[in-house]
Amino acid sequence: MTDLSHWMKRPTPGLQVLAGRRVQLEPLDWAVHGEGLFAAIGGEANTELWRWMPDGPFASPDALKRFLDWGSEKCSWRSMVFRAQTDGAPGGEILGMAAYMRIRESDGSAEIGCVAFGPKLRRTTLATEALALMAGHVFDLGYRRYEWKCNTRNAASKRAAERFGFVFEGVFRNDMVTKGESRDTAWYSITDGEWPAVHAALRHWLADDNFAKDGSQKRSLESFRAQ
Template identity: 45%
Template sequence: MWTYLTAGPFASQAELEVWLRQMTSKPDPQPYAVVDAETGKTHGLICYLRIAPESASIEVGWVTFSPILQQTTLATAAQFLLMRNAFALGYRRYEWKCNALNIPSHRAAERLGFTFEGIFRQATINKGRSRDTTWLSILDKEWVKLEPAYLQWLDASNFDADGRQRVSLSTLTRAALAGRED
């Protein structure tokens, strides 16, 4: 999980807490804990970053979900809530960037309805290694089509008694964006 992030893994909880205090001491990034309402336990972190109100652009990043949270309805709901909030605040561009080698992150973004925009080659150096960065986004005009897809997917009727989805989110997001005018 820490391979593609610029910090971590952390040797101790104290080291993690120092890093979190540093992150929360600035207005950007804005970290949010992902908490399971039923158990009260925190299982992940997700941040707004590269917050640019002047251009109405904001990025989601530092998606750090424990194995308990990964590939769950709660993980998708957390992503949805941040997206919905960003667009409600008037942002017109919601970005997702990841190391070009991080195929699971790229797949997750596309499942969520993000559009691949390209790869910035040798964009940065991370942990002593050159990093190519994959850029993806959702625009406000796409969000109006995607939000109903999320609501349909998150609705309890989309899940059977064992919690299995009846229709996948990727099916719904692809259908929502089919025939869009770019």
């Protein structure tokens, strides 16, 4: 059993810029990010993106802002905006977002949620790097647990969690009522003991030499984690 007799409350994540090679994550500032964020994840073209979210889709920037303000003010979300980086230069196009949720500094636990990828971000190395930066930030702060939760009917979210390296823990039945439907929630996590291996696999998968000239991967992320 791990000795936690000297355990101390951990800092809150999501308060600083997280810079990667291909993408930069910035704490949400609506005055700076609002227009670009709505262009990436709002409007009729992104209706399906919000199918499994508690709210949305959003027809206007004001509607999206009200939702994110609710998350921040009522649920203490720390939303992070994803920007593309070109040749390592920040300030690129806004492509999507995610939020740190259910942050429990005293226990060293946090959840990633409201994962909203615009069309240009989906199924890209930028998306994987962005998620890796968020996870790495939490564990760098000394957290012990990082969570991913989703509707059991959301097959894409479950695949994404498992591909990244989250471990399935079980299902909370009749957990929520969302958009007039009952939701069973699938729970996943990565612990601090598991993170080094997950991180190593991500690092190897994201390396330039894992991709052909046409951008296709040579090896899957799962294969690196299995070796």
